[in-house]
Amino acid sequence: DQQVKQNSPSLSVQEGRISILNCDYTNSMFDYFLWYKKYPAEGPTFLISISSIKDKNEDGRFTVFLNKSAKHLSLHIVPSQPGDSAVYFCAASDGTGGFKTIFGAGTRLFVKA
Amino acid sequence: DGGITQSPKYLFRKEGQNVTLSCEQNLNHDAMYWYRQDPGQGLRLIYYSQIVNDFQKGDIAEGYSVSREKKESFPLTVTSAQKNPTAFYLCASSIGQVGEQFFGPGTRLTVL
Numbered sequence: 001d002q003q004v005k006q007n008s009p010s011l012s013v014q015e016g017r018i019s020i021l022n023c024d025y026t027n028s029m030f031d032y033f034l035w036y037k038k039y040p041a042e043g044p045t046f047l048i049s050i051s052s053i054k055d056k057n058e059d060g061r062f063t064v065f066l067n068k069s070a071k072h073l074s075l076h077i078v079p080s081q082p083g084d085s086a087v088y089f090c091a092a093s094d095g096t097g098g099f100k101t102i103f104g105a106g107t108r109l110f111v112k113a
Numbered sequence: 114d115g116g117i118t119q120s121p122k123y124l125f126r127k128e129g130q131n132v133t134l135s136c137e138q139n140l141n142h143d144a145m146y147w148y149r150q151d152p153g154q155g156l157r158l159i160y161y162s163q164i165v166n167d168f169q170k171g172d173i174a175e176g177y178s179v180s181r182e183k184k185e186s187f188p189l190t191v192t193s194a195q196k197n198p199t200a201f202y203l204c205a206s207s208i209g210q211v212g213e214q215f216f217g218p219g220t221r222l223t224v225l
Contacts (some may be wrong), residue, residue: 099207
């Protein structure tokens with residue numbers, strides 16, 4: 001039972017355009033959400049996060065939107081750059097439930113020059 | 114230069130042998146984690162430790178063991194009881210319960 005789902009295994013975007021990566025979750029107890037970026041043969045690196053008390057968080061070219069009623073979050077990258085080509089993992093945690101963070105399966109983003 | 118190191122990057126073992134993966138951090142983080150990544154799947158939690166001399170099973174702990182004798186170190190042993198040990202293993206640490214985790218570069222284990 002996947003509690004965090006990234007239904008698009010891959011996404012291809014032209015350089016300069018917007019990339020939108022989606023994530024759905026099923027556990028209404030999740031209250032903290034994170035996005036990680038991963039290059040091949042490396043560990044993931046933290047990108048941006050959002051608490052359930054917010055519906056938007058922005059950091060430079062990266063914005064995360066949270067829709068609690070739909071149990072959906074999305075990561076927007078604008079403008080997309082070739083260096084953004086990587087696998088993006090959505091993750092969620094229940095701040096009251098301990099140290100477990102649940103990761104989605106990831107979406108591979110290709111940004112074409 | 115703070116961070117997490119994992120060694121080795123690639124590891125080959127014969128079936129039936131135990132193997133220990135190293136994870137060291139100098140970030141002064143209390144919490145440490147071991148994840149496994151398989152193709153097309155997210156990271157699955159094997160074990161985590163909130164503090165020295167304490168650790169908890171994650172979602173897929175069967176066939177694995179850990180120790181946390183020092184704050185900086187959290188080695189993972191893949192035992193012969195693990196039925197499908199070939200995978201990419203990631204170690205991570207965090208300051209506390211909620212928030213970002215810092216990941217090591219990973220170890221790719223192949224059991225022949």
